[in-house]
Amino acid sequence: MTDASGATVHGASTGHSAEHGGDGHGGDGHGNTPAAWTAVVIIMIAFTVGTLGIVLGNWVVFWVGAALVVVGGVAGKAMQSMGLGQRPRS
Numbered sequence: 001m002t003d004a005s006g007a008t009v010h011g012a013s014t015g016h017s018a019e020h021g022g023d024g025h026g027g028d029g030h031g032n033t034p035a036a037w038t039a040v041v042i043i044m045i046a047f048t049v050g051t052l053g054i055v056l057g058n059w060v061v062f063w064v065g066a067a068l069v070v071v072g073g074v075a076g077k078a079m080q081s082m083g084l085g086q087r088p089r090s
Helices: 034-056 059-084
Strands: none
Touching: 034 059
16 A cells, blocks of 8 residues: 555555455455355345335245245355355364
């Protein structure tokens, strides 16, 4: 990283330091990965659908929302296994 004068700055935080795993995935366990975000978005949509089902009294819509929660979990795990999730600590 360089400062305003163009000189190299050592020890500056770029978000990819060794303390965070150095792989850009923020190795601090917060799950800032495509797999985690995909799972979270799908599950948030699922809870919205399920809530709508309860509010409208439509049990079919509620169960569709419940099924989407499972789909979100499976999608996140599948993406993690494809290398798009956080790597397990060794």
